[in-house]
Amino acid sequence: MLAPLLRAIADTSAEQVLLDVTGVPDMDQDAASHLSAAARAAALLGARCVIVGLSARAARTLVDLGLDLEGVARFANLEQGLRGAIARRRRSEPDVAPRLAVRPRQAS
Structure with a gap:
């Protein structure tokens, strides 16, 4: 998951x-760690x-595990x-369309 994203x-x-x-109703420690790592790695690249779409149970797991998602918008x-994302982009550069990295979902 991380390499294609980066x-x-x-x-x-x-x-x-x-x-x-x-669609991820709950997260185990591995999934939560991957999510946190993806957020940190994206930030290191300046993104x-x-x-989006965090369920209440998944949010609880992240809190229980003590994962720091400070600075990550939700x-x-x-x-x-x-x-x-579009509103943030417009505030920073009003005449430029946002560039978003899009990766197709993988089949489960």
Whole structure:
């Protein structure tokens, strides 16, 4: 999961990355650690990470594990996350369309 994400950020010079966890009702420690690592790695490449679709149970797991998602924006769903990303981009550069790294979902 991490290598394709980082490659997409680098290839597109993405400034924002939306990590959609919709449909993940609960997370184990490994999944939560991967999510946290993806957010940190994106930030190291200069991309702002946004997590969308986090369920209440998954949020509880992240808190229980003590994972620090400070500075990571969170939105209830993908639509709100996209709106937030576009609004942020417009505030920083009003005449430029946002560049978002998009990676197709993998089959489960």
